[in-house]
Amino acid sequence: MQTRMQTMAIERIQREEVPLRSLFKPIREFERMAWLRPLLGFFCSVLVSASPGAVESSSARDLLDAREFAAAEEAALAVIAELDDGDPLYDRALVTPFTDLGDARMSLGDLPGALEAYDRARHLLRVNEGFATYQEVDILLREADAFVQLEDYETANDRHEAAFSTRVKLATDEAAIATAYVGLAEWYRENLHLTLASSMYTEALDLLDSADPDDQAMQAKTLVELGRVHQERYWPEPGQSRNAFHPRPEGKLWIDYFAGDNIVESRRRYRFKSVVAFKRAVRTYAKLDNASTREVIEAKLAYADVLNLYREVGASRDRYRDAYRFLEENEPSLIDEYFAEPAIIFQPHPGSPRRYGAFGADDRQGRIEFSVTVTRRGYVRKIKTIDVQAPPETYLYKYRGAARDGRYRPAYVDGRPVDTDGVKVVFNFPY
Numbered sequence: 562m563q564t565r566m567q568t569m570a571i572e573r574i575q576r577e578e579v580p581l582r583s584l585f586k587p588i589r590e591f592e593r594m595a596w597l598r599p600l601l602g603f604f605c606s607v608l609v610s611a612s613p614g615a616v617e618s619s620s621a622r623d624l625l626d627a628r629e630f631a632a633a634e635e636a637a638l639a640v641i642a643e644l645d646d647g648d649p650l651y652d653r654a655l656v657t658p659f660t661d662l663g664d665a666r667m668s669l670g671d672l673p674g675a676l677e678a679y680d681r682a683r684h685l686l687r688v689n690e691g692f693a694t695y696q697e698v699d700i701l702l703r704e705a706d707a708f709v710q711l712e713d714y715e716t717a718n719d720r721h722e723a724a725f726s727t728r729v730k731l732a733t734d735e736a737a738i739a740t741a742y743v744g745l746a747e748w749y750r751e752n753l754h755l756t757l758a759s760s761m762y763t764e765a766l767d768l769l770d771s772a773d774p775d776d777q778a779m780q781a782k783t784l785v786e787l788g789r790v791h792q793e794r795y796w797p798e799p800g801q802s803r804n805a806f807h808p809r810p811e812g813k814l815w816i817d818y819f820a821g822d823n824i825v826e827s828r829r830r831y832r833f834k835s836v837v838a839f840k841r842a843v844r845t846y847a848k849l850d851n852a853s854t855r856e857v858i859e860a861k862l863a864y865a866d867v868l869n870l871y872r873e874v875g876a877s878r879d880r881y882r883d884a885y886r887f888l889e890e891n892e893p894s895l896i897d898e899y900f901a902e903p904a905i906i907f908q909p910h911p912g913s914p915r916r917y918g919a920f921g922a923d924d925r926q927g928r929i930e931f932s933v934t935v936t937r938r939g940y941v942r943k944i945k946t947i948d949v950q951a952p953p954e955t956y957l958y959k960y961r962g963a964a965r966d967g968r969y970r971p972a973y974v975d976g977r978p979v980d981t982d983g984v985k986v987v988f989n990f991p992y
Contacts, residue, residue, distance in 0.1 A: 621661040634665035653689040679704045693730045721748045739765040762787040781845040788838030795831045796907045839864035854892045866906045900973040903935040907968040911959040913990040927951040931964045931986045937978035939969040
């Protein structure tokens with residue numbers, strides 16, 4: 562449908578026989594003055610940035626980066642006050658200030674205030690752009706972090722799963738869907754829901770089964786994480802604890818969604834699954850030309866470490882030597898970082914010696930320190946007690962036993978494993 566101006570222009574051309582090329586003369590003249598375009602762009606950006614909201618929003622983010630959180634909170638509130646004209650706050654421009662306000666309050670420890678700001682930012686996004694945007698995913702994950710600090714793991718899990726569902730809706734290819742699965746798997750793994758984490762990693766690997774080099778790089782990283790999940794089922798990392806919540810990926814209870822995987826497997830089965838995953842990761846990295854040295858060496862050492870945990874001494878030693886030679890050939894400067902000192906692989910902790918409140922109501926921090934020798938096989942020998950800060954009722958033999966059960970990656974000198982004396986083992990606990 563033509564406008565009145567267009568109709569008049571056409572009539573003028575037909576009446577006066579104006580050549581069409583003359584109408585485009587101003588455009589051609591502007592194209593010849595291409596040197597003016599950067600200047601015009603600069604002046605336009607200055608005019609936009611000179612608006613009060615843009616300046617304050619930028620300064621709030623800059624203050625957050627400078628870790629001046631109280632000033633950042635004030636700057637974000639100033640932007641919100643300027644943009645509030647008394648009508649309901651549905652302006653899309655308020656999303657960033659409210660997000661900055663939530664970040665500032667999170668850093669200041671005002672978790673309820675941060676959640677209130679994030680909720681408003683997410684509401685504004687939904688009003689203006691609908692229910693599925695990547696910016697909403699970012700805000701959902703920020704809310705999840707706040708609920709974790711409040712120890713509300715059930716609601717934090719709801720936020721992570723909502724972010725997962727939104728990522729899947731927004732995904733345009735299988736790699737993007739796999740990224741969503743990996744993100745949710747990391748959350749489950751942090752909270753020791755390892756059965757579901759391994760299932761999520763497996764789903765991601767099925768989606769990444771392609772010849773695309775980018776997909777293969779992500780596939781290798783996912784294989785390493787899957788191997789570590791299987792390893793942690795029997796050899797948990799120090800400090801890990803299972804937080805109580807009920808996972809519901811895609812709205813279903815995980816026990817229904819992955820019912821076939823909810824099986825208590827044997828130690829031998831865990832070993833097999835972790836070894837297979839690490840071996841596949843190493844082979845996948847070998848096919849890639851752009852893999853970083855650190856990524857490759859982490860996969861090789863993870864493979865060797867799990868063999869060491871299961872006391873397969875000869876196989877683990879071969880893997881360690883292969884990793885050492887790889888660094889010699891590719892990046893010798895990293896040899897000391899990975900092999901100069903023994904590296905802890907597994908360290909059990911007997912926990913606190915507290916028994917039924919026998920040591921009083923006030924929590925105090927206890928500390929027991931040992932000096933041990935790590936052998937060339939990665940085992941612990943010659944345990945010496947260095948320091949004990951614990952109540953007299955403490956059973957010291959339990960902590961000595963835990964120190965003895967630790968497993969290490971041995972130190973290497975000139976490509977050969979060596980015994981290392983004077984390695985410190987410290988147990989901290991409340992009592």
